[in-house]
Amino acid sequence: MSAVAIIGTGQTRHASRRDDVSQPELVREAAEAALADAGVGPGDLDAVLLANMELFEGRALPELWAGEGAYAAGRPCMKVATGGTSGTSGCIAAFHQVAAGLFDVVLVVGYEKHSEGHAQTGMALTDPFWDRAVASGAVGNFALSVSQYVAERGVTEEQAALVAVKARRNAARNPHAHLQMAGLTVEEVLASRMLADPVRLLDMCPQSDGACAIVVASAEAARRRCRRPAWVLAAETRHEQPYIGDIDRRLVTMRTLRDAARAAYERAGVRRPLADLDVAEIYEPVSYAELAWYEALGLCAEGEAGRLVEGGVTAMDGELPVNPSGGVLSSNPVGASGVIRVAEAALQIHGRGGERQVEGASRALATGYGVYAWADVVVLGAQEAA
């Protein structure tokens, strides 16, 4: 892929209800912020990509209505929708359209307005014969997979709670984050309501209204317009079997994320991910998933994820801060969540992370997670690939 970079990012305030804005207005809030951050005007945009899971709002082809919020009228516009990976896949689609030589500056906006729909209903619209009755919705299907992961790897509920606490404490330094629980403790997580054993309320991500945008530029445009572009060093996607029962030990192996990460590391020249990466923004819908992803991403050996979080290796002051933004556990507008991962990783390279900045971050990882086990992996760097 020829050189492509992210030159600006922007996002809304994420909240359980954003009654003050319509869906196009929510999109506009993020788009406007990203353009301002990139120092470009709407007239500079060659194309737009949207990411959104339309059944969560009960809509069809929502780009037709919301596209104008992203300055899409009169421009090429496509919408990408792949479940939770919609946002990361939308970013990756933009990387391809720019690298193909079609465009110089492309805006990607992911958004979701869960308060105008019903996420559980949306997630229950799976295969009507096999899946709908047994594994519908994030809580139920994660309870199945987390139980298996806990049984095989011996992860404890305290270790999972540490992930939940880390996310919410990081979120307290992020003005955009939905959940603000700076003082959350492990005891409070363990005392929270059991949703589906072993997943508790505070182990789970919230449902948020929110939008996030990035500005993607060709190499020439990036060098001209941005002092410190976040170069796309690698972008990989892997999809998986459609039925949860057909996926071999989903969280234990998470072979999609593992293979996508290996391919991306190879392309980006990452040999020892824990040491070579400076910051990671990973898509963890549930606390236990972050532990499983540590293993799939090669940050530790199999079965060592619990010790990684206990040792503070992934805390803000650790060797590899994971989710300085507070992650999906703190804000989850689904169609935006993947864009947020990429935007937060780019923000770190840009050095515009404010209170959540990891000092001197020059290589960042972003991941997306969708449906039962779809995975996207993006590696960004301050140095353009040779």
Next chain:
Amino acid sequence: MRRADGAAVAVAGVGESGPLACDPRSIPEMVLDAVEAALADASLGYDDVEAVVTASVDLFDGVTASNVAVTEVVGAVMRPETRISGDGICAAIHGACELLAGTCDTVLVVAHGKASMASHLALTEWAMDPVFLQPLGVGFLACAGLQARMLAEEDAGAVGRWADLAAARRADAGSDAIAGPCSVEEVLASPIVASPLRAGMAAPPGDGACAVALTARPPGAQREGRVLLTGAGWDLEPHSLGERDLRRWEGLRRASDRAYAAAGLDPSHPALDLAEPSCLYAHEEELFRAAAGVGEGVTVSPGGGLFAGAAPVASGLSRLADAARRIRAGTARRALAHGTWGPAGQAHAVAVLEADG
């Protein structure tokens, strides 16, 4: 459009299932048929596919992340797949971008739509602005009617021409098509569905899947009988009908201008000999010709276009497949394939196909 290494995008194989008025099979079964046909046509196997781009619309399928239903049959397990939620021709264009970006050399593009599963036109109301338009019960048919009404008010002969056009397209589609041939008189006697549009002026909805294999053709490897995708363009118009001049498809003009420029063609004389538009209503063919600069000498929809059966989402990709077949058969050298979605042609995407060599 060329890759940095000089490679071009080739349409290596096409396959279709349908369109049928009501396919009794499940969506994965329909899609499997189309994919197997496209791979066989391209002399490729599943192992040769490096990446997949699918197109589907969740509300039309009643399934969240509706490409889940086809992941296995398109060969996307443990492979890169992305899904465009829009007309299927967009998936082909994005697949071409993946080839041009240099991340792979073979992309499988697949689109499906099954109008018989629900009242498709009623579902289109859910694509309308939910504040100002959806509460009025406005869907894509009503918008097409308003557009046709504007055209007919200024042009006394318009409705008669549309009846002629519809009858001609139905005849081109042949007697095996969903609706079958009918006379101009029958079109004019058919019930009004959205004044001044009559039932006979509308392409019959259908169930169908379409698959296209795209490959990178190295420089210097020209071959007679091969088809290249040399240009692409797409565009979104404002949503509100009041913000557009409904008498023109301005979005298509911008989209086709971009595609012609990418293909190195003069937008005022694109030198096409075939056009395969996605026209759901007869009046749209006139809008298409004017916006895309398709002159009288160009053959339009020789197989009846969507009047043979319009499967949602798959329509635009099936136009591309049809155009590729005709170029391969030697009956055309350069074609414009077109897909559209949204009310009154709000969104358009086109691709220029040319004979290789």
